Amino acid sequence: MPPKFKFTKEEIVSAALNLVRKNGMSALTARALAEELGCSVKPIFGLFKNMEEVQKEVFSESKRLYDSYLQNGIKTEEYPAYKSAGMAYIRFAKEEKELFKLLFMRDRSEEKIEENREEVRPLINIIMQKTGISEDEAYMFHLEMWIYVHGIATMVATSYLEWSNELIDKTLTDMFLGLKNRYSKGEKD
Amino acid sequence: MPPKFKFTKEEIVSAALNLVRKNGMSALTARALAEELGCSVKPIFGLFKNMEEVQKEVFSESKRLYDSYLQNGIKTEEYPAYKSAGMAYIRFAKEEKELFKLLFMRDRSEEKIEENREEVRPLINIIMQKTGISEDEAYMFHLEMWIYVHGIATMVATSYLEWSNELIDKTLTDMFLGLKNRYSKGEKD
DNA sequence: TATATTGCGCAACAAATGTTACCTATAAAA
């Protein structure tokens, strides 16, 4: 008996994501979102309790988009598995600057890197395979490598650095080999 | 004949900096600043055209504070000159998270790292001395080293990483030596 | 001591944003 909904939740979140990817979370206001959708603010508050709920959805959607970058990188096999993760992180930073800032350049005291060791176990395993070092060393190896990747990504996301994919590719390889050389030294001597 | 000013510009900027260092630039509102000073908003607008002007002063003051970190690091000679710069950058990120975000984790399209080569010439000179590589290579060396330093600093500023100064010290040395080894290879062979 | 100048506190106004009440229009069921 009631009229049909003008938009689905998904359509609203999609429009919201569009605003955020262009101008950051602060651009996501009720009126701006309504304008983006071509309606009043009512359809939004009909489907979401409040704007905070929309923000959370946009945040989750951003994570999903980043995951798709990761998966795509692995799938296409453009790079070896380990480098693929770093390249995907940096590509996301380059192509989705605002979303990268949202996910990776905010307070992260609730998700400290050293408390999330399980999350990166696949990457640590790759390092152990490729270098033959111990797990603890491989973890430290990964941390150092990821600091470098994160350094590039944050510089790219803030438009401070503009390296080509080729140069990024090359320096990641060099850094990996440099670390491998350093971490393997104890074993080889 | 008129009454004395209740506060100087410096006192107001100092109070403003206090708000920003605690909760970021968004915490710097006219009313919050007035409360911090213990007065109405009038003294602020008597000495500053508007809040934007106060923000600019806070920004400049933040830069001065960072410079003092740099100078202090060099002066105390706790570390070799090159490492001193990196350690100061990271210490600033650790001790002044909000100010670090303000200075180094925002849009920087107007001050790209590769257009500011002159600014880091002293650091490049140190690298040339310590490694004997060419200037262009030393520039690239510095870029890679600084990416690593920036990576640590941003992770620290967002509370994602909590390394001790000792560990930071050690990994900076290792990274420097690793890069030196890599960049010098062509010369030695 | 009287006066003129003007900084200051209070309160108001404007703009941006979140949120909601009210009424109209719609669409499925009877």
Place this chain on the structure above:
DNA sequence: TTTTATAGGTAACATTTGTTGCGCAATATA
């Protein structure tokens, strides 16, 4: 075709923040 539940548009209200007008009070000078 009529009825009824309810989505949507309009406009209002609340809150936050920047900014300013008004009248009082402080202070150096005559």
